[in-house]
Amino acid sequence: MNPISNTQLLEALNWRYATKQFDAAKKISADTITALEESLILSASSFGLQPYRFLVVNDKAMREKLLPHTWGQRQVVDASHYLVFAGRTTMSEKEIDAFLKLTADTRGMSVETLKGYRGMMTGMLLADSFQPKVPHWAALQAYIALGNLLTSAAVLGVDACPIEGFVPAEYDKLLSLPEQGFASIVCCALGYRADTDKYATAKKVRAAKADLIKHI
Amino acid sequence: MNPISNTQLLEALNWRYATKQFDAAKKISADTITALEESLILSASSFGLQPYRFLVVNDKAMREKLLPHTWGQRQVVDASHYLVFAGRTTMSEKEIDAFLKLTADTRGMSVETLKGYRGMMTGMLLADSFQPKVPHWAALQAYIALGNLLTSAAVLGVDACPIEGFVPAEYDKLLSLPEQGFASIVCCALGYRADTDKYATAKKVRAAKADLIKHI
Numbered sequence: 001m002n003p004i005s006n007t008q009l010l011e012a013l014n015w016r017y018a019t020k021q022f023d024a025a026k027k028i029s030a031d032t033i034t035a036l037e038e039s040l041i042l043s044a045s046s047f048g049l050q051p052y053r054f055l056v057v058n059d060k061a062m063r064e065k066l067l068p069h070t071w072g073q074r075q076v077v078d079a080s081h082y083l084v085f086a087g088r089t090t091m092s093e094k095e096i097d098a099f100l101k102l103t104a105d106t107r108g109m110s111v112e113t114l115k116g117y118r119g120m121m122t123g124m125l126l127a128d129s130f131q132p133k134v135p136h137w138a139a140l141q142a143y144i145a146l147g148n149l150l151t152s153a154a155v156l157g158v159d160a161c162p163i164e165g166f167v168p169a170e171y172d173k174l175l176s177l178p179e180q181g182f183a184s185i186v187c188c189a190l191g192y193r194a195d196t197d198k199y200a201t202a203k204k205v206r207a208a209k210a211d212l213i214k215h216i
Numbered sequence: 217m218n219p220i221s222n223t224q225l226l227e228a229l230n231w232r233y234a235t236k237q238f239d240a241a242k243k244i245s246a247d248t249i250t251a252l253e254e255s256l257i258l259s260a261s262s263f264g265l266q267p268y269r270f271l272v273v274n275d276k277a278m279r280e281k282l283l284p285h286t287w288g289q290r291q292v293v294d295a296s297h298y299l300v301f302a303g304r305t306t307m308s309e310k311e312i313d314a315f316l317k318l319t320a321d322t323r324g325m326s327v328e329t330l331k332g333y334r335g336m337m338t339g340m341l342l343a344d345s346f347q348p349k350v351p352h353w354a355a356l357q358a359y360i361a362l363g364n365l366l367t368s369a370a371v372l373g374v375d376a377c378p379i380e381g382f383v384p385a386e387y388d389k390l391l392s393l394p395e396q397g398f399a400s401i402v403c404c405a406l407g408y409r410a411d412t413d414k415y416a417t418a419k420k421v422r423a424a425k426a427d428l429i430k431h432i
Contacts, residue, residue: 001231003373004220006251013258013368015217035222037429041422042229044366044378050423057432103421136352140402143356144378147363150260152229155371157219162260162360175432186356205319206257207266213253216273216391 009155014204016154019161019189021197022079028190032156033081036190039152043145047121049099051088051138052145053182055175056081062174069170070187075161080191084171085146086182087138091125135183142185149188163187225371230420232370235377235405237413238295244374244406249297252406255368259361263337265315267304267354268361269398271391272297278390285386286403291377296407300387301362302398303354307341351399358401365404379403 028036033056040054057063063077066084070076088095100118104111124130130137146162153160164186171177171184193200206212244252249272256270273279279293282300286292304311313327316334320327340346346353362378369376380402387393387400409416422428 001227001373002224003228004224004371006247006372008218008220009368009371010251010254010258011217012219013255013364016258016260018260031222035226037425038226039229039367041425041428042226042232042420043363044232044234046380048421050428052428054429055432056429059432062432099421102423106419106421140355140359143359144363144366147259147360147365148229148367149363150360151255151364151367151371152225155220155225155367156222157217164262203322204258205264205315205322207318209253209257212257212266212268213270213272216271216275216278 004155012154012157013151016150016160017199017202017204019075019159019191019193019197020199021194022075022159022189022191023194024078026080026192028080028158028192032158033190035156036149036152036158040145040149043148045141045144046137047099048103049095049121050141051091051095052142052185053086054145055084055086057084065174066166066171069167069174070163071165073163073165075163075189076187078191079161079189081189083188083190084175085142085185085187086175086177087135087142087185088181089135089138089178089183090131090181091134093122093126096121096125139185146186146188153190158190159193161189163189220371228370228373229367232366232376233415233418233420235291235295235375235407235409235413236415237410238291238375238405238407239410240294242296242408244296244408248372248374249406251372252365252368252374256361256365259364261357261360262353263315264319265311265337266357267307267311268358268401269302270361271300271302273300281390282382282387285383285390286379287381289379289381291379291405294407295377295405297405299404299406300391301358301401301403302391302393303351303358303401304397305351305354305394305399306347306397307350309338309342312337312341355401362402362404369406374406375409377405379405
């Protein structure tokens with residue numbers, strides 16, 4: 001483990017901004033997009049269940065179709081890469097048992113030894129009262145991945161724009177998500193800022209530290 | 217902007233894990249905790265509204281009080297620092313106008329020029345249909361900050377444990393959050409892993425890339 005300095009982290013986070021104009025000619029290298037995909041895989045999630053999928057939309061025609069359902073925000077088509085985060089809409093024993101098998105296989109243990117963990121998971125996730133909350137729970141986990149991705153991209157010098165302004169129902173239809181048990185949650189464009197993006201140099205607007213962080 | 221390498225990022229993210237046992241004797245330096253607080257301030261949020269607060273609970277007695285409402289998870293008391301993320305439960309013109317004033321002041325422009333932006337914000341956030349969704353919306357924004365914090369901590373070599381297993385209503389009471397218009401959302405312990413934490417070396421359990429990331 002070879003940590004970076006506080007200064008280098010804060011430089012990257014100050015450099016980061018929600019990129020409005022991407023340079024359509026600048027593409028993220030294969031190595032770097034692979035690293036960013038890997039960062040998504042390494043995100044923390046509730047119980048480790050990863051109740052989401054990440055769609056990397058490379059198909060130009062599909063991006064053009066998504067554009068009008070994203071209030072015409074050009075990042076959808078201009079950014080080097082465009083990601084849609086999709087979350088599970090339901091959870092059942094099937095997903096839990098698949099995860100427990102994966103855990104047992106990965107760590108060379110028997111599924112039997114994970115019985116207690118299984119009980120905790122099913123007790124929470126399969127409770128009648130929790131079922132309607134599954135999409136919200138999955139969305140929260142996807143947002144951890146989004147926060148991780150934004151910071152990972154920043155420290156690698158890759159620009160990003162998180163996008164909540166889209167029509168989920170239209171995305172779901174175009175990406176055939178409901179039939180797979182998923183729903184679109186949030187999007188993120190990745191690439192490199194255009195020289196003309198005036199927001200790149202706009203002063204960051206942030207609440208005063210004393211209002212935002214309370215020491216108790 | 218001085219980016220780090222893909223390898224260095226992935227080393228940090230692979231090193232990261234949800235720390236179960238913290239070394240209670242190892243404290244995060246003032247410089248580093250300040251940098252992590254700054255990373256929270258720099259998090260992306262919907263419209264830039266930062267509809268949350270971060271409580272850094274330093275008071276030992278308060279941490280002891282939170283412990284039983286966190287299923288006895290020792291990270292609450294053993295970690296160097298313990299953060300509670302709180303989100304707004306309602307939004308009104310007051311918060312929006314305060315944000316617009318802050319934007320105008322920060323960027324040296326008049327509030328008048330932000331009229332269009334104001335319309336977009338009030339149109340979405342103050343709609344009757346959106347009011348019941350405010351806590352969920354605020355929670356999503358707080359989870360971006362959580363994802364950012366986990367990655368920021370990892371690249372700085374600071375251990376962390378995100379904690380969803382707590383009783384929000386009890387936290388809210390102890391931290392007097394409702395009377396301030398906030399509710400507890402998620403927690404995060406920060407510090408340094410104990411040598412005895414066997415989870416530090418456990419193999420990571422992650423879905424296969426082909427299952428998690430779909431190229432379209």
